[in-house]
Amino acid sequence: MDTVEKKLPVGSDPKRKRGARINIPRTSALYTLLGSPKARVGFVIVMLFVLAAIFAPLVAPGDPKEFVGATNQPPSAQNIMGTNPQGKDVFRQLVWGGRLSLLIGFGSGALMVLIATIVGMISGYKRGIVDDILNFIMNLFLVIPGLPLLVLLSAYLKPGTATVIFSLAFTGWAYNARIIRAQTMSLREKDFVAAAVVSGEPVLKIIFVHILPNMVNIIVGGFIGAVIYGIMASTGLAFLGLASTQDVTWGTNLFWAQNGGALMIGAWWAFVPSGLAVALVAFGLALINYGMDEITNPRLIAERDVKSVLRKAKLPRMRATPVVPHEH
Amino acid sequence: MSIETSEFVNPRRTADGKEPLLDINTLYVEYLTRRGPAKAVNNVSFSIQPGEVFGLAGESGCGKSTIAHTILRVLKPPAVITGGQILFDGEDVLKMNDRQLEDFRWRKVSMVFQSAMNSLNPVITVGEQVTDVILRHNKVSKKDAYDRAAELLKIVGIEPERLKSFPHQMSGGMRQRVVIAIALALNPAMMIMDEPTTALDVVVQKDILQQIQQLKETMGFSILFITHDVSLMVEFSDYMAIMYAGEIVEKAASKEIFTNPIHPYTQGLLSSFPSLTGKKRKLTGIPGSPPDLVNPPTGCKFHPRCTRCTHKETEVAPQLTEVLPGHWVAVHAGMPLPTGNDRIGQSSVAKR
Numbered sequence: 001m002d003t004v005e006k007k008l009p010v011g012s013d014p015k016r017k018r019g020a021r022i023n024i025p026r027t028s029a030l031y032t033l034l035g036s037p038k039a040r041v042g043f044v045i046v047m048l049f050v051l052a053a054i055f056a057p058l059v060a061p062g063d064p065k066e067f068v069g070a071t072n073q074p075p076s077a078q079n080i081m082g083t084n085p086q087g088k089d090v091f092r093q094l095v096w097g098g099r100l101s102l103l104i105g106f107g108s109g110a111l112m113v114l115i116a117t118i119v120g121m122i123s124g125y126k127r128g129i130v131d132d133i134l135n136f137i138m139n140l141f142l143v144i145p146g147l148p149l150l151v152l153l154s155a156y157l158k159p160g161t162a163t164v165i166f167s168l169a170f171t172g173w174a175y176n177a178r179i180i181r182a183q184t185m186s187l188r189e190k191d192f193v194a195a196a197v198v199s200g201e202p203v204l205k206i207i208f209v210h211i212l213p214n215m216v217n218i219i220v221g222g223f224i225g226a227v228i229y230g231i232m233a234s235t236g237l238a239f240l241g242l243a244s245t246q247d248v249t250w251g252t253n254l255f256w257a258q259n260g261g262a263l264m265i266g267a268w269w270a271f272v273p274s275g276l277a278v279a280l281v282a283f284g285l286a287l288i289n290y291g292m293d294e295i296t297n298p299r300l301i302a303e304r305d306v307k308s309v310l311r312k313a314k315l316p317r318m319r320a321t322p323v324v325p326h327e328h
Numbered sequence: 329m330s331i332e333t334s335e336f337v338n339p340r341r342t343a344d345g346k347e348p349l350l351d352i353n354t355l356y357v358e359y360l361t362r363r364g365p366a367k368a369v370n371n372v373s374f375s376i377q378p379g380e381v382f383g384l385a386g387e388s389g390c391g392k393s394t395i396a397h398t399i400l401r402v403l404k405p406p407a408v409i410t411g412g413q414i415l416f417d418g419e420d421v422l423k424m425n426d427r428q429l430e431d432f433r434w435r436k437v438s439m440v441f442q443s444a445m446n447s448l449n450p451v452i453t454v455g456e457q458v459t460d461v462i463l464r465h466n467k468v469s470k471k472d473a474y475d476r477a478a479e480l481l482k483i484v485g486i487e488p489e490r491l492k493s494f495p496h497q498m499s500g501g502m503r504q505r506v507v508i509a510i511a512l513a514l515n516p517a518m519m520i521m522d523e524p525t526t527a528l529d530v531v532v533q534k535d536i537l538q539q540i541q542q543l544k545e546t547m548g549f550s551i552l553f554i555t556h557d558v559s560l561m562v563e564f565s566d567y568m569a570i571m572y573a574g575e576i577v578e579k580a581a582s583k584e585i586f587t588n589p590i591h592p593y594t595q596g597l598l599s600s601f602p603s604l605t606g607k608k609r610k611l612t613g614i615p616g617s618p619p620d621l622v623n624p625p626t627g628c629k630f631h632p633r634c635t636r637c638t639h640k641e642t643e644v645a646p647q648l649t650e651v652l653p654g655h656w657v658a659v660h661a662g663m664p665l666p667t668g669n670d671r672i673g674q675s676s677v678a679k680r
Contacts, residue, residue, distance in 0.1 A: 302406035305360050309408060320401035320429050323409045323422045328356055328371065 036304070039291020045284030049277065053098035064088065064096035064248045071260070072267040082269035084253070085260020093253045094273045100249040102281070104164050104234040109227030111169035116176035116226075117219055121207050123177070124184025135181070141174035147236070154237055159244035164237065168230050176222040183215045217296030224289045228282045235278050250274040347418070348375035349518060349550050350399070350437075355412035357391070357398050357574075359621075360405075366621040368394045368407070370574040373648075376518070376567075381544065381551045383565030383582060385558050385597065389618050391574040392554045393442060396520045399552070400433050417517070435465055438511040439520040443527070447507060448495040454481075454506050455491030461513045480509040485539060501532035508540065518550040526555070537564055559601045562586040570594045573619050573629040576648060580655035590657045592634050628660065 034040050052059050062068075065088065073083040081090035123134035153167035187193065188211065196206045212219075231250075237243050238251020241259075245252055253274040257263070262270035294300045310317055313324050357369035369391045376382040384392045397403040399414055401421060414421040416436060424432060441447045448457060458477035462468065468476075478488035484505040495503055504524065511519055521540070525533040541564070544551060555561050561568055562582045569579040570593065578591040589595045596614035616633035619625055625632050627642045639646075639660040648658045 299405065302360070302404075305362075306405040306408060309360060319426050320424075321398060321403040321407055321409055325411050328411060 034291075035301070036291040036294050038287045039294075042284040042287025042289075042291065045280055046288065049098050049281050049284075050102060052095050053102050056095045056099055060089075060092040060095035062089070062092055064092040066092075072262065072265060072270065074267075075269055081273055082267070084257055084270040085262050085267065086256055088256075090253075090269055090273055093248055094250075094277060097248045097250045097253050097274060098277060100161060100247055101231055101234065101251065101278070104161060104168070104249070105227045105231035105281070107161075107165040108168035108172070108230035108234070109223055111165060112173045112226040112230070113176055113219060113223045115169060115173040116180055116222065117212070119173070120177035120180030121184045121211065124181035125188050125203070125207050125211065127185075131181075138174045138177050138181070141171070142178065144171075146171045147233075150233065150237060151240070151242055154242040159242075161247070164234050164243055165230075168233055172226065172229055172233070176226060179218060179222065180215065183218055184211055187211050187214055217292065220292050220296075221289055224285050224292070228285050231278060231281060250278050348415075349378045349380075349417065350552070351375040351413070351415040352395075352399075353413040353415065355395070355398065355414065356410040357394055357403070357407060358410050359407050361622060364622045365408075365410075367624065368574050368621060369398065372412075372571075372574070372576055374569050374576065374579060376550050376552060378517070378550055379544070379548050380567060381553055381565040383561040383568035384552065384554045384571060385556060385561050385568060386571035387556055387597075387614075387618060389621075390571045392556075392571055393522050394574075396439065396522045396552065396554055399520060400437060400439060401429055402433075434461060434511075434516065435514045436516055437518045437520060438514065438516040440507055440511050440522065440524045442522045448503055450495050452494075453491065454493050454495060454498070458491070458506065458510055458513065461510055465514055476513070477509075480512055481506070483512065483543065484509045500528055501536065504528060504532075504536055505539070508536070508543075512543065512547070515547065516549060518552065520552045520554070522554045523556070524553075525560075526557075533560075557601075558597045570597065573624060574621060575629065575658065576656075577630065577658045578656065579648065580652075584652075584655055588652075588655070590651060590655070591630075591659055592636050593630050628658075 034043065067087050068079060068089045069083055069087055071083060071085050071087040073079060075082040079089050079091065081094065084090050084093065119134055119138065123131045123138070150167055150171050153170065154163065157163045157167065184207075193206060193210060196210050201210075234243065234249065235251035235254065238247075238249050239254045239258065241255055243249065243251060245255065251274075254271055257267075257271040257274075260270070262268075294304070306322065307317065309324060310322055315322060315324060352375065353373050355369055355372045356367070358365040359368050372391075372395060374382065384395065386392050394403065394407070398407075398409060399416075399421065401409075401424070403409075409422060412422070416432070419432075421429075421432065448454070455474065455477055458480060459470070459473040462473040462476050463470070466473070474491070477491055481488050481491060486502055486505055486509075490498065490502070495506075498506070508524070524540075525536055528536065537560075540551070543549075551565075553561065553565055558570075562585065565582045567580070568582045568585055569576045570585070570591065571577065572593045578585065578589065578594045585594060586598070589598055593614065596612070600611060600613045602611060614633055615635075619629055619632065627639060627644060628634070628637065628646050631637045631640055637660075642660065646658045646660045648656045651657050
C-alpha cells in the first residue's frame with residue numbers, strides 16, 4: 001500500500017457542540033468570581049448597597065435632612081425605620097448616607113493602593129538609597145498611630161469629603177506598600193525580569209508592565225482591605241464628630257444618634273441600620289476577597305471542583321488523589 | 329506484510345509465572361477542567377518485575393508523569409483517578425487510605441522528581457534533608473539517622489562531609505545524587521524516576537545513570553524510568569512502553585522496540601534522534617502536535633498525525649495486541665508495515 005502523506009487538520013473536532021445560549025464565558029474572571037458561593041454572597045451584599053446608594057432618589061425619595069416628624073419614633077408605616085433623635089427619617093438617612101460612605105471608602109481605598117503600589121514597587125525594585133529612603137518613610141507611617149494623626153488632620157483641615165479621603169489615604173497607605181515592596185523584591189529576581197533588563201527595557205516599563213501584572217492578586221486584595229479600612233475609619237471619624245456634620249454618611253448618622261441620646265433611651269432603630277450597613281459592606285467585601293483568591297490561584301478552583309465531584313459521588317475527602325470509579 | 333488481528337486479551341505480561349512487583353491494570357486518570365474531563369491516562373496496563381527497569385517514553389503531555397504521580401497517589405486536584413487497579417506486591421494502592429499511603433510511600437516506592445535539582449530546600453542543609461526522611465519513617469535516634477545519611481551519601485558517591493553543605497553549594501549533578509540518596513533512604517522495593525537527568529549535561533547524565541544501574545544491581549530495587557529521550561531509555565531499561573495521548577501504543581523489550589518498532593508513533597520518536605553509528609539520514613520527527621485530551625480524535629488518537637493510517641474514518645480505536653511474542657502494539661489490523669526506508673538506523677536487523 002502507498003504511504004501517501006496527507007495533511008489533516010490536527011485537533012479539529014466536528015462533533016464539538018457550541019453552547020446553546022449566550023452566557024458568561026466559563027473561563028472569564030467574572031465567571032470564576034461568581035462561581036464561588038462565598039464571593040457570590042459578598043457580591044450580592046455589596047451590589048445591594050451600591051445600587052441603593054446610586055438610586056437613592058428612587059429608593060428613598062426626599063431630603064434625608066428633612067425634619068419629618070416627632071423624634072425617636074419607632075418603625076411605622078410612615079417611617080419604615082422610624083425617626084432619629086432629630087426627627088429625621090432613618091431609612092432616608094441610611095440610603096443617602098451610603099452615597100458618601102461608599103464614595104469615601106472606595107475613593108480612599110483606591111488612593112491608598114495607588115500610593116502603596118507606586119511607592120512599594122519603586123522601593124522594592126530600585127533597592128539601595130532609594131529603597132532606604134522610601135522604606136524609612138513607610139516605617140515612619142507604620143509606627144505613627146494612625147487614628148490620632150487622622151483626628152489631627154481632620155481637625156485642622158477644612159472639613160469635606162475630599163479632606164476625609166485624602167487624610168485616610170495619607171495615614172493608611174504604608175501597610176500595603178510594605179507588602180507590595182516585599183513581593184516586588186521577590187519578583188525582580190525572576191528570570192523574566194532579567195530578560196527584560198538585558199533587552200534594554202526602561203525601568204518603569206519593567207516595573208509596571210512586567211512585574212505589576214504578576215501581583216494583581218495582592219493589589220486587588222490590598223484594595224479590598226483598604227476600602228474596608230476606609231469605610232470603617234471614616235465612620236469612626238464621623239462618629240467622633242470630626243467629619244462635616246452637615247453631610248449625611250453612616251458615620252454622621254451614628255454621630256447624631258449618639259448626640260441625641262438614642263443609645264440611652266433605647267431607640268435602637270436610630271443607630272442599628274447605619275452600623276449594620278457598615279458591618280455588612282465590610283463583610284461582603286471580605287467575602288469577595290475569597291473569590292479573588294480563586295481567580296488568581298486556579299488550583300483553588302480545581303480543588304473546589306474535585307470536592308464537588310467527591311460530594312456527588314458520596315466519597316470522603318482525602319489528601320491523596322481521589323479515586324472516583326465510573327464507566328468508560 | 330500486514331498485522332493479523334488477534335483476540336483482545338488483557339495486555340499484561342505474564343512472564344514465566346513470576347509475580348510482578350507492580351501491576352497496573354486498566355488505569356484511568358482524568359483532569360477535571362472547565363471544558364470537560366481531560367483523559368490524561370486512558371486504559372493503561374503494564375507490570376514491572378522485581379529488579380527490572382521499566383521505561384515509559386512519550387512526548388510532553390502524554391501522561392507519563394501523571395502515571396508516576398498516580399502510583400504514589402500524590403497527584404493534586406483537579407486530577408481524579410476514575411478506574412483501574414494499581415497492585416503493588418498484591419496490595420491495591422487505590423484502596424489505601426491516607427494513613428496506609430503514608431506507610432506505602434517512600435518505604436515501598438520512592439520517587440526522584442522531574443525537577444530533582446529544585447526539590448531540595450535551599451535554606452536547609454543537605455544532611456538535615458536526608459535525615460528528615462529517615463527520622464519521619466523510622467524510630468531511630470538523630471545520631472543513627474545522621475550516620476545512615478552519611479552512609480547514603482557515600483553510596484551515591486559524595487563525601488559524607490558534604491552533609492553540612494547547603495544545596496546551592498553543590499553542583500547540579502551532586503544535588504541530583506543527593507536526591508537519589510534521599511530516594512534510597514528507606515531501601516524501597518521500587519524507585520520512580522521522572523526524567524531524573526533531563527536538566528544535566530550529557531557527561532554527568534551518563535555518570536549518574538551508571539551509578540543508578542550499579543545501585544540497582546546491588547540493592548535489587550525495580551525502577552520505573554520516565555523520559556522523552558528514547559535512545560537513552562533503550563540503553564537503560566529492560567522493558568519499555570511508548571505512550572501517546574494517555575495510552576500505551578507499543579510495549580515490548582527495549583531491544584525489540586529499538587530494532588523492530590511497529591507503531592508509526594514509535595518509529596517517529598526513534599527517528600527524532602540521530603544515530604551516532606548508522607549512516608547519515610534526515611531527522612524526520614513527527615509532524616503536528618499532541619491532541620487535545622478533552623476532545624481527542626476519534627478512533628486511533630494518532631491518526632491525524634499518522635502517515636500510514638488506513639482507517640482514518642474508523643471510530644473504533646485499535647487495541648493493544650500481541651503481534652510478536654512479548655511485543656504489544658495498538659494499531660489497526662491490516663496497517664501496512666514500514667518498508668526499509670522508513671526505518672530508523674539499523675533497518676537490516678529489523679525483520680526476524
